[in-house]
Amino acid sequence: MNSANNESRIIVDLVKVSKTYHPDIHAVSDVSLSVNRGEILFLTGRSGAGKTTILHLLNRIESPDKGVVEVAGQDLGKLSQGKMQKLRRSIGVAYQDFKLLPDRSVAQNIAIAMEVTYTRPSTIRTRTKDILQRLGLADKYHTPTAELSRGEQQRVAIARAVAGRPQLILTDEPTGNLDHETTTLVMDLLSHCNKKGATIIIATHDESIYRQTDHRVIELRAGRIVNGNPVPDDSRRHNPATTEETDNADT
Amino acid sequence: MLNFISAVFSHTLRNIFQTWSSQLLTVLTIILSVLIFSFFYLLYTNVLHVSRLLDNNLRLIVYLNDEPGKAMQEEYRDKILKFDTVEKIVFVSRKEAFKRFARQLKENRDVLKDMPTDFLPPSIEIYPVHSLDALTRIKRFSDYLETLPGVLKVQYGREWVARFYSFVKLLRIVVVLSGVLLILTTTFVVGHTIRLTLLSRQRELELLRLVGASNNYIRMPFFLEGALQGLVGSAGGIAALYLLFNWISLRFAVSSTSFLPQFTFFSLPVIVAIIAISTLLCGFGSFSSTRKALRL
Numbered sequence: 001m002n003s004a005n006n007e008s009r010i011i012v013d014l015v016k017v018s019k020t021y022h023p024d025i026h027a028v029s030d031v032s033l034s035v036n037r038g039e040i041l042f043l044t045g046r047s048g049a050g051k052t053t054i055l056h057l058l059n060r061i062e063s064p065d066k067g068v069v070e071v072a073g074q075d076l077g078k079l080s081q082g083k084m085q086k087l088r089r090s091i092g093v094a095y096q097d098f099k100l101l102p103d104r105s106v107a108q109n110i111a112i113a114m115e116v117t118y119t120r121p122s123t124i125r126t127r128t129k130d131i132l133q134r135l136g137l138a139d140k141y142h143t144p145t146a147e148l149s150r151g152e153q154q155r156v157a158i159a160r161a162v163a164g165r166p167q168l169i170l171t172d173e174p175t176g177n178l179d180h181e182t183t184t185l186v187m188d189l190l191s192h193c194n195k196k197g198a199t200i201i202i203a204t205h206d207e208s209i210y211r212q213t214d215h216r217v218i219e220l221r222a223g224r225i226v227n228g229n230p231v232p233d234d235s236r237r238h239n240p241a242t243t244e245e246t247d248n249a250d251t
Numbered sequence: 252m253l254n255f256i257s258a259v260f261s262h263t264l265r266n267i268f269q270t271w272s273s274q275l276l277t278v279l280t281i282i283l284s285v286l287i288f289s290f291f292y293l294l295y296t297n298v299l300h301v302s303r304l305l306d307n308n309l310r311l312i313v314y315l316n317d318e319p320g321k322a323m324q325e326e327y328r329d330k331i332l333k334f335d336t337v338e339k340i341v342f343v344s345r346k347e348a349f350k351r352f353a354r355q356l357k358e359n360r361d362v363l364k365d366m367p368t369d370f371l372p373p374s375i376e377i378y379p380v381h382s383l384d385a386l387t388r389i390k391r392f393s394d395y396l397e398t399l400p401g402v403l404k405v406q407y408g409r410e411w412v413a414r415f416y417s418f419v420k421l422l423r424i425v426v427v428l429s430g431v432l433l434i435l436t437t438t439f440v441v442g443h444t445i446r447l448t449l450l451s452r453q454r455e456l457e458l459l460r461l462v463g464a465s466n467n468y469i470r471m472p473f474f475l476e477g478a479l480q481g482l483v484g485s486a487g488g489i490a491a492l493y494l495l496f497n498w499i500s501l502r503f504a505v506s507s508t509s510f511l512p513q514f515t516f517f518s519l520p521v522i523v524a525i526i527a528i529s530t531l532l533c534g535f536g537s538f539s540s541t542r543k544a545l546r547l
Contacts, residue, residue, distance in 0.1 A: 059461070061461070081466075082465070082466075084463075085460075085463045085464065085465050085466070086463065086465075087463070088460075088461065088462060088463030089462065089463035090463075091463070093461060093462075099454075099457065099458050099461060101454060101455055101458065103269075112458060112459070112462055113462045115258045116258075116459065116462050116463055116464040116465070116468055117463075118254035118255050118258060119254065120254055121254075121257065160462075164462070
């Protein structure tokens with residue numbers, strides 16, 4: 001019973017995962033890492049440490065050469081295409097390349113994440129406005145993303161990642177192009193999502209956002225964990241019952 | 252479900268507005284193909300109609316050496332029916348033939364005054380079943396009838412039937428070829444346009460995959476896009492043919508060529524069938540092209 005509880009508590013589980021890029025770049029080497037539901041985890045390290053690769057592995061954008069990647073109890077290596085698509089709908093991602101559609105408006109870019117889950121158009125509009133308000137982009141609702149600054153584009157990518165109320169949010173350098181004030185807005189939004197039950201993994205080298213945090217911080221170097229606890233301690237665990245209740249209330 | 256439909260429709264409309272120029276080219280190509288196919292098909296159906304009209308007057312006259320008795324008439328009837336089913340068989344005696352001839356001469360019937368009433372040969376009039384097949388089989392029928400005992404000569408519009416038969420055959424080939432053209436156009440051209448659209452929207456498709464869009468969510472708008480192209484293109488093609496048909500009908504009406512039979516346009520079920528088939532062809536052309544391009 002206890003072991004079953006442990007398993008359902010864990011949302012991300014990497015077991016001895018390795019990934020090598022051609023010709024011989026060891027992006028991730030033998031990494032084991034678990035993340036509890038409702039946790040905020042900071043993946044830190046210099047460029048090339050393997051942070052982005054781990055985020056890519058968690059969404060099966062990349063597949064590991066060795067090891068097992070499990071998300072929400074499902075082994076990504078064994079998931080069918082259909083099941084992976086379903087799982088991706090519950091994972092919000094904001095990568096460094098933003099993946100925005102430049103000819104579409106800010107609202108349209110954010111809406112995509114909700115449209116694939118067939119959310120009602122009225123709900124999409126309300127949520128989009130709310131998130132943009134929180135990120136200080138309310139006046140950019142109709143603006144094509146091509147006309148935005150890098151920092152604004154980054155915030156739109158984060159807005160899209162959280163808009164679908166996913167259970168897992170993966171953000172890669174979410175404050176990379178932001179000033180102190182907007183960094184606070186972004187971190188507040190992520191914290192708000194976390195309080196609502198989302199698990200958040202933040203890959204960053206911006207020390208200011210994790211320096212005084214209570215949350216778990218893991219440092220990577222040359223594809224290996226060199227600092228931090230790869231296994232969560234129970235005090236950081238978010239109550240799954242509370243998470244579920246909050247999720248239901250939201251939808 | 253309602254949200255799925257609304258999402259798919261809004262995507263489809265967005266796609267169409269974003270790539271309207273290539274959409275227009277595709278629709279024009281479909282209009283042209285449907286116009287070519289339906290033009291020949293209309294010609295073919297009208298020729299069939301004409302053949303049916305002519306067929307009503309078509310008969311084979313088998314002239315006999317001697318007047319057949321009751322038993323002989325039955326024997327002829329059996330042999331004729333053994334070869335083919337026919338609409339009607341009429342035995343015309345020498346006297347009946349004379350009477351008919353006199354009726355045809357009308358006021359000039361006096362010329363027959365001194366003639367014996369049995370100078371014309373007896374004959375059998377065979378009315379084939381009213382169908383184009385009967386018309387095309389008539390030559391073989393005639394050849395068979397000539398082999399029957401006591402037959403002097405078999406008469407029918409031999410040359411005309413042969414030419415008509417060749418014409419119908421040629422028309423049938425043209426209809427089939429234009430049908431193939433229609434299928435090729437709809438599947439290949441529509442598929443190609445959709446593939447180009449896919450290439451130009453690679454970024455969006457990548458994003459859709461990233462946020463977990465299902466295969467149906469990605470493909471349905473393309474299916475609808477193709478189907479819509481087919482619907483508009485085929486309706487346009489039929490409308491263009493109708494205009495052409497009206498123009499031709501008007502031209503013939505002016506020159507008052509009353510000997511020409513009345514041409515008819517497609518019936519509503521045929522129009523609906525052409526539009527429905529084109530729509531489905533275009534839809535599935537784009538659907539399969541999306542499947543290949545996205546490797547879904």
